[in-house]
Amino acid sequence: MATMPKIVDPGARRRAVADAVLRVIGREGVEGASLRNVAEEAGLAIGSVRHYFRDHDELLLFTMRELSTRIDGRVRAHVDRLLDPAARDERPVRVEELIGEFLALDEERRQEAVLWMAFCGAARIRPELRACALEMETGLRDLLARVLRGAQEAGALPADLDVDLECLRLSALLDGLNLRAMLEPEYVTPEAQRAVLRRHLEGLRAR
Numbered sequence: 331m332a333t334m335p336k337i338v339d340p341g342a343r344r345r346a347v348a349d350a351v352l353r354v355i356g357r358e359g360v361e362g363a364s365l366r367n368v369a370e371e372a373g374l375a376i377g378s379v380r381h382y383f384r385d386h387d388e389l390l391l392f393t394m395r396e397l398s399t400r401i402d403g404r405v406r407a408h409v410d411r412l413l414d415p416a417a418r419d420e421r422p423v424r425v426e427e428l429i430g431e432f433l434a435l436d437e438e439r440r441q442e443a444v445l446w447m448a449f450c451g452a453a454r455i456r457p458e459l460r461a462c463a464l465e466m467e468t469g470l471r472d473l474l475a476r477v478l479r480g481a482q483e484a485g486a487l488p489a490d491l492d493v494d495l496e497c498l499r500l501s502a503l504l505d506g507l508n509l510r511a512m513l514e515p516e517y518v519t520p521e522a523q524r525a526v527l528r529r530h531l532e533g534l535r536a537r
Contacts, residue, residue, distance in 0.1 A: 344382050344392060347372050351393040355445055360452040363390065387458045394449050394459060398466050401442060405431050405473065412477065421486060422535075425477055426528060432470070432504050433527065434511040435520040443508040471497045478534075487534055496534060503530055 350372035354363045365386055369376045383389040408428035412421065434440035453463035474497040481487045507526060511518040 340382065345396060347374070347379055347382060347389070348393040348396040351389060352397065352445055355393075355448050356441055360390070360448050365389070387456075390449075390452075390456075391458055391462055394462050397442065397445055397449070398462075401431065402469075409473075409476075412480070421481065421484065422531070425481065426524075426531060428477065429474070429500070429504070429527060429531075430524065432508075433520075433523045434508050435523060440511065440515075444512055447508065447512070467501070471501055474500050491534065500530070503527070 347368065350368050351363050354367050354371050358367070365376050365379055368389065369379045372379070379389070383392065405428060408424065408431065412424045412428060431439070434443040449459060450463050453459040475493050478487060478491070478493045478496055478500075482489060482491060482493065503526070507518065507523050511523060
């Protein structure tokens with residue numbers, strides 16, 4: 331009796347290869363994510379990787395977007411709860427929880443922060459990644475602006491607050507905390523990160 335050929339889901343295989351890219355980058359940085367290293371990590375032949383990705387640039391770009399999609403999925407759940415009219419009294423806590431998704435508060439988010447900064451560092455000299463990095467950073471600022479304007483409209487923030495400026499300040503705070511948490515995890519603990527973020531948000535409300 332003939333053996334039925336194994337059916338491979340192309341989307342699932344591409345995501346599995348992206349997972350391998352992320353593991354390699356987590357250990358060796360973007361420069362270590364060669365096709366050979368990625369194929370070995372994924373348990374595939376290089377030819378199999380090339381079957382799903384035209385070249386190395388497409389592989390890195392797909393992986394970068396896959397990482398962003400994972401973060402976005404978690405954040406959207408917070409946005410839905412934040413916009414629930416019944417949660418008005420819990421809004422300050424919900425805002426802190428939402429923004430905290432971008433901080434290295436547990437192992438999953440710490441690894442995501444390491445990976446995202448690795449991609450952003452590579453984007454400085456790789457145009458194919460730069461456009462994606464800028465798109466994602468713009469998306470983050472748009473999200474922060476939506477949250478701050480929503481708090482403004484609800485009377486939780488001053489009406490004269492410069493939202494655009496505060497979005498820049500807040501995104502810079504997140505970047506700085508993640509960088510320090512990677513370099514000094516014993517000093518910049520999850521508790522310290524939460525305390526800094528909470529103090530910053532309280533400062534906005536107290537203006």
